[in-house]
Amino acid sequence: MELALLLLLVVKTVSGCGVPTYQPNTSRVVNGEEARPYSWPWQVSLESFFPTCGGTLIAPNWVLTAAHCITFHTYRVVLAEHDMNKEEGPEQSIMVEKMFIHPKWNDNCVSCGNDIALLKLEKSAVLNDKVQLACLPQDGAPLAHNQPCFVTGWGRLYSGGPQATTLQQALLPVVAHNVCSQSDWWGSSAKTTMVCAGGDSKSACHGDSGGPLNCKGRDGKWYIEGVTSFVDGRGCNTPQKPTVFTRVASFIPWISEIIAQN
Template sequence: MLDKSFFTENSSCFNFTEAVVSVWFLGDIQPPSMCHVLISPKSLPYICVLLLVVILAVAIGLGAQYNCIGKFRCRSSFKCIQKSARCNGVFNCKEGEDEYGCVRLSGKKAVLQVFTSGSWRTVCSDDWKAEYGNTTCKHLGFSSYVSSGYLPVAAVEKQFKRHFVSLSHWLSADQVTSLHNATNLREECTSGNVIILKCLVCGTRASYGPRIVGGNASSPQQWPWQVSLQFHGLHLCGGSVITPRWIITAAHCVYDLYLPSSWSVQVGFVTRQDTQVHPYSVEKIIYHRNYKPKTMGNDIALMKLAAPLALNGHIEPICLPNFGEQFPEGKMCWISGWGATAEGGETSETMNYAGVPLISNTICNHRDVYGGIITPSMLCAGFLKGGVDTCQGDSGGPLACEDMSIWKLVGTTSFGVGCAEENKPGVYSRTTSFLDWIHEQMEVNLKSGY
């Protein structure tokens, strides 16, 4: 990386030449002997330009390699590998990330797909055995398994029925090669059916006939996945239960407070004075390695609990959405938390909740709203007229949407301008943009045994 000080108006071509000579010395190539300056002063500007062109060309070349166009980029090193080398049972990346995230659930029905031979393929029911379900869930990072079933190919979304594969002899989740060796490529499913999978009972709650401003007080068991993240015993952020051991929250909540022993998690209560609730210790904190504090990009994090939660109706996980699942503009979803009920106010003693409609990124990026800072991995929800919003203390909490009586975590509270202001709706990290990352972290930790 070049320091921009090289190009200030006070710098000279000599500075530039020194930099190049320094680079020569760093390698094994010795620079030519320069006892006397044999270059005419008039030619110095041209040499400077030439050196600049060479350095920029090298930088562009390295950049193209790092972008890995058409290839898989190893996050742990400056290395690109062919897509066909991903999920083939060989660890090509330094930290082995090319052999994780090889399984996903797609579309509204949670159709099983695996990555093999360089592309994602939908799993046919041909040769499928029920015992394969447990292995598959472990590849998704779940320690549990509920059931697998069949779905007609005609009922699958178009984008998930272009390529097919069947699995056989897939019984060991501990051997990475098992997936690669178990796949048989197919042009179509002989059975006419594909596999749907369920790894965890989630997204359910008791039946009920608005950081929350303009909201209502919650009832027990209404939002059983909502947690309070407490730093040295003080409520700091919200979060969502996604498995008995994993909490999802915002990276900005933990970025500068990265010490698990300082945190505790409380869940299963509505009023903060409830003395019957005991805190759960945090074993590990993982925030997205590409989190950008200035732009709030990739504002997502995971907490692993030291012991699993006891699911009991008051405490239940919310479902993650599936890959490619869409939630339409205008759909009413729900926010909850103990955040302030007015901008600049104290956090609430009682959990509040509110309904907010989803807003398209096109509208949210309008110059009168957020003026182009909303990225595809972000999601807006709220009323442009203001009045209902998340606020301080709600960060990391859920944006939950109901779909066919199942609640799904569509977003995680990230940021906003003020609280409930006109043309400044809440901004959330879009869960579907981070499914690969979430499942990879869970899978790595499950296989590593920590």
């Protein structure tokens, strides 16, 4: 009986998602700030010869990122990373075994959508208080206009500015599709398979690609609702050009199929 109880506890812990041990500081984010260490425990750094993108741990051996991030043959992910310039102790570095880019992705047309990829890791991450899984939304789940979500990553602090060395977070309210697709916003570049969030003074920036748009559900858990895809060519903080994310809820069948078959 004790063995059965132990196994149940282990399974329950592994299947849990979206509940950080270290709660993120979400009370006073304006234009972005350094995140509380390990408060986004599913955030990964995707690295080839150097850090290139972000990603999200959605299963112990699966990471979700952007298709446009995959330009090299060999990658590793680093989990429990906070300060890029320091070896802080809890980091886990795991090589990527297989890469699955969405079959409809066209690297000559980012605004055509399908900017999503799955990475199968060589071994499972060790889940602990600093490495945890994000929850995936339900297939087709909607997001409300102005719903508060957070982008996280080590991207540039502003257009043309320095790359962040510590993990940053910024509050990006969701911009509804019927607003984002207006002609003086993103127009036809904003697809229903995308999520627009932020705009004006708050946005993702170069280097944040592939990382998560974290939105808190009614159940109190954090869901990865978006994968950071693109910003306006004129700059990261262009008014009426919010950051555009791949809408994860539009790709749940594809994600489920890839994981089930591999």
